[in-house]
Amino acid sequence: MSHAHQTVMKPAATGDDEPDGEIIGRSRGEPELFSLLFLRHATGVGRYAARRLGPNLAEDIVAETFLVAFRQRDRYDQARRDARPWLYGIAGNLIRRHHRDEVRQLQALARTGVDSVAESFTERADARLAAGAASRAVAAALAELDSDQRDVVLLITWADLTYDQVAEALGIPEGTVRSRMNRARSRLRAALGDFNPTTIA
Amino acid sequence: MDELHLVAQLRDNYPAGIDLTEPERRLSAEIRAAAATSQGRGPRRGRPGRSTSSWGRFGPKLVATGAIAAAVAIGAAIALQSVPAHPAAKAGGSPKTSADAIGLQLADYASQAAASEPEWQPDQWVYSDILRPEAQPKPGATNPTITWTQVDGDQFGYLQGGQLVINPLGPLAQPTPVFWKDVTANDMYSYVLSLPTTPAALRAVIVNNLETAAQSRPAGAPSLGDGNSAVFTAISATLIYYVLPPKLLAAVYGVLATDPVVHFDKSVTDNAGQTGVGFYMTQGSSKSEIMINPSTYAYMGHDSVSNAQSYWIDLVSSGIVQQAGQTP
Numbered sequence: 356m357s358h359a360h361q362t363v364m365k366p367a368a369t370g371d372d373e374p375d376g377e378i379i380g381r382s383r384g385e386p387e388l389f390s391l392l393f394l395r396h397a398t399g400v401g402r403y404a405a406r407r408l409g410p411n412l413a414e415d416i417v418a419e420t421f422l423v424a425f426r427q428r429d430r431y432d433q434a435r436r437d438a439r440p441w442l443y444g445i446a447g448n449l450i451r452r453h454h455r456d457e458v459r460q461l462q463a464l465a466r467t468g469v470d471s472v473a474e475s476f477t478e479r480a481d482a483r484l485a486a487g488a489a490s491r492a493v494a495a496a497l498a499e500l501d502s503d504q505r506d507v508v509l510l511i512t513w514a515d516l517t518y519d520q521v522a523e524a525l526g527i528p529e530g531t532v533r534s535r536m537n538r539a540r541s542r543l544r545a546a547l548g549d550f551n552p553t554t555i556a
Numbered sequence: 557m558d559e560l561h562l563v564a565q566l567r568d569n570y571p572a573g574i575d576l577t578e579p580e581r582r583l584s585a586e587i588r589a590a591a592a593t594s595q596g597r598g599p600r601r602g603r604p605g606r607s608t609s610s611w612g613r614f615g616p617k618l619v620a621t622g623a624i625a626a627a628v629a630i631g632a633a634i635a636l637q638s639v640p641a642h643p644a645a646k647a648g649g650s651p652k653t654s655a656d657a658i659g660l661q662l663a664d665y666a667s668q669a670a671a672s673e674p675e676w677q678p679d680q681w682v683y684s685d686i687l688r689p690e691a692q693p694k695p696g697a698t699n700p701t702i703t704w705t706q707v708d709g710d711q712f713g714y715l716q717g718g719q720l721v722i723n724p725l726g727p728l729a730q731p732t733p734v735f736w737k738d739v740t741a742n743d744m745y746s747y748v749l750s751l752p753t754t755p756a757a758l759r760a761v762i763v764n765n766l767e768t769a770a771q772s773r774p775a776g777a778p779s780l781g782d783g784n785s786a787v788f789t790a791i792s793a794t795l796i797y798y799v800l801p802p803k804l805l806a807a808v809y810g811v812l813a814t815d816p817v818v819h820f821d822k823s824v825t826d827n828a829g830q831t832g833v834g835f836y837m838t839q840g841s842s843k844s845e846i847m848i849n850p851s852t853y854a855y856m857g858h859d860s861v862s863n864a865q866s867y868w869i870d871l872v873s874s875g876i877v878q879q880a881g882q883t884p
Contacts, residue, residue, distance in 0.1 A: 388657060
């Protein structure tokens with residue numbers, strides 16, 4: 356029996372900062388390691404998808420995203436340390452299939468002030484989030500954007516990707532990302548006019 | 557405020573997580589299939605019991621030796637993220653690592669092994685053989701304690717002078733916390749057996765218990781700590797006092813494996829010299845560790861070090877038996 360805890364209880368080396376790229380590479384021979392990628396990024400991808408389409412569709416999006424990623428892991432360039440652009444790119448392709456649903460929900464939010472995406476989270480009529488004027492205006496503006504522009508705007512503002520990461524996610528040059536962003540911002544400014552709220556519901 | 561800030565705030569106040577149980581289940585199945593194809597090895601079976609632990613039996617490189625179900629645990633665990641966050645949960649934790657992935661595998665193996673275990677019955681007895689430091693320690697002295705507790709909470713047995721003594725198990729003056737819910741001695745196993753055996757649901761119960769306790773806590777009384785660390789503490793305190801049925805114990809491991817402030821030790825040695833694995837949490841210079849037998853998935857004990865002071869307890873052996881006086 357030992358009371359020398361300091362010498363007995365040594366944590367094993369963990370490789371805490373192992374980049375996504377290396378994990379994906381190793382998962383080709385050790386598929387179980389792919390679970391780490393899910394652990395790291397499923398919540399973020401899920402939240403992004405849920406903000407765009409609501410939680411029910413988001414569950415499918417997350418499931419399909421990681422299945423597709425797992426099946427395509429052999430093609431991943433291990434030099435890319437951060438897998439988020441890849442994952443958000445896959446998720447974006449899946450979200451695009453629901454383009455009409457997304458626009459319809461944004462338009463409904465703009466028109467009625469009731470956000471069906473939020474409603475599906477709460478599942479309680481009395482917990483409906485009655486959106487403020489700012490939310491309604493933003494929803495209307497987003498609904499008016501081209502889907503390519505909306506992808507760029509939301510990957511940057513909701514997924515916190517950088518321009519070069521968005522380029523990687525969408526498979527387009529960074530210059531194209533910037534031009535889409537510029538056009539989107541112009542249209543958003545025009546749509547929002549002089550609206551300058553201090554808060555947004 | 558520019559237009560991008562306005563966009564960023566839209567739906568920003570929605571719940572942070574969605575239910576990831578189904579996505580995880582689907583990915584797990586895919587990974588299982590891939591792993592089975594490439595390696596063709598299944599999970600080892602174990603049965604809680606005497607801690608004849610050896611990492612060697614489990615495999616020194618569990619990931620590499622065909623831990624097929626590794627990913628299964630992920631979701632169980634990942635589903636945790638759908639549980640509403642503890643109001644006090646501010647602890648961020650550090651990124652999960654490849655070592656932590658092994659912890660997930662362990663939780664999954666434990667869950668699969670437990671699936672074939674029979675449910676505990678009210679007339680059965682829970683056996684435990686505990687080793688702990690003497691209250692008034694002599695050098696190297698320990699205090700072994702062997703007990704039997706009837707599952708229905710009616711009776712309690714122990715050895716006195718080598719003879720089995722059985723007494724009614726009356727309600728304790730002070731209820732004992734099970735996952736931080738105060739439960740009387742008579743009701744403890746009925747409560748334990750009522751608990752959910754999936755990590756997500758179990759964590760939700762623990763979080764709820766912590767919230768309830770926090771609401772009734774007198775002003776100024778010390779708290780358990782922030783969110784995730786409180787969950788770890790509640791689990792630690794429960795395991796120290798109660799032998800849990802295998803399915804519930806596997807769920808506990810699932811909770812630990814996915815807790816952002818908890819990490820996995822691939823090798824630990826308890827005070828009886830037995831080796832195992834562990835889930836640990838550090839706070840400053842303090843370290844608290846839950847030790848597990850990787851062969852049987854049984855809880856081995858607890859070890860805490862804080863400011864050069866240590867606390868430990870070893871569960872040398874445990875299990876369910878038909879009669880008091882029997883051993884597993």
